[in-house]
Amino acid sequence: MKNSLKFTKFSGNGNDFIILDHPTVEMTPAFVKKMCDRHFGVGADGILTLTEFAGTDGEMRIFNADGGEAEMCGNGLRCLATYIDQKLNHAKNAYRIKTMNATYEVIRQENAFAIEMSEIKDKNLYDLSHFHEFDRSFFINTGVPHLVFLVKDAKAIDIKPTAARYRYHSTFPNGTNVSFVEIQKDYQTAYVRTYERGVEDETHSCGTGLTATALALNYWNGWKEMITLKTLGGTQRVLVGDKVFYSGEVKHCFSGEYSL
Structure with missing residues (x-):
């Protein structure tokens, strides 16, 4: 099909993503919003792009449905690792994927992938004492x-x-x-x-x-x-x-x- 873009859609426990492998289109907010639209586009919570990054199995960028870019997405990372795994015919038991701020190890665990969540910081960084609505x-x-x-x-x-x-x-x-x-x-x-x-x-x-x-x-x-x-x-x-x-x-x- 002329003037079209190949895509794959994955879901991580209902958190769904469009995967674009080495896309040639510009990931503008307008384009992301249109493709993620559940009535006029493919429909998804976001778009994941896969490109090359030295020393890893690829770099993931995450674009939310509102058009903005996010730093990290756990379900997105597992979906992208599964996509890479299927593309390589299940060649590895672990994949290294670069995100905006870190590189994550994604490990085969039975029939799925688990992520070592290595980017954890800012525990109770802010004063929450004025939030009294919940326990x-x-x-x-x-x-x-x-x-x-x-x-x-x-x-x-x-x-x-x-x-x-x-x-x-x-x-x-x-x-x-x-x-x-x-x-x-x-x-x-x-x-x-x-x-x-x-x-x-x-x-x-x-x-x-x-x-x-x-x-x-x-x-x-x-x-x-x-x-x-x-x-x-x-x-x-x-x-x-x-x-x-x-x-x-x-x-x-x-x-x-x-x-x-």
């Missing part, structure tokens, strides 16, 4: 900033207007993602909902948000080793120890050509 609050940067609230009933929250009050709060100079976590009866298990900066809505899953949530539960309640987190997109796990690993399902949705 507890926690802030950390797991590649992107996350504010986590402990709540009694996560499903009851009207997430879009509630999270937006904090996403744009003056406390956070670059804005923040917002997660709401409800502890479940099962051992070290919680239910999580996340509002993502850049998508400007709730997503089915958020890898950096689930990592932030696991670290919040470790900070509040001493949870460690394997923590099970349930989301709209399914069940995922974060291993908290000397190192932190995030894992979950990845699915190839479809491939096609997008008319330019």
Whole structure:
């Protein structure tokens, strides 16, 4: 097809992405918004681009559905690693992928990939004492900033207007993602909902948000080793120890050509 762009779509527990392999188009905000549009485009939470980077298996850039570029995306990284793995016919058990600020190791774990979440910083960097709406609050940067609230009933929250009050709060100079976590009866298990900066809505899953949530539960309640987190997109796990690993399902949705 003339004037078209080949793409592949992957989903990480419902957090869906369009993958462009060495794209020749300019990734303008207008183009990203149009391609991510769920009514007039392919539809996705964001676009991942793959290009070469010396000493790695590739460089990933992340463009959110609002057209802006993000520093890191856990589910996106797992999706891109799976794409590379399929492209290379399952040649490796680990891949090194460069993001905006770091290089991540993505390791084969049974039928999926787990990420060593090495970019963790700024724990409770900001004063959260004036946030009284929920039981507890926690802030950390797991590649992107996350504010986590402990709540009694996560499903009851009207997430879009509630999270937006904090996403744009003056406390956070670059804005923040917002997660709401409800502890479940099962051992070290919680239910999580996340509002993502850049998508400007709730997503089915958020890898950096689930990592932030696991670290919040470790900070509040001493949870460690394997923590099970349930989301709209399914069940995922974060291993908290000397190192932190995030894992979950990845699915190839479809491939096609997008008319330019």
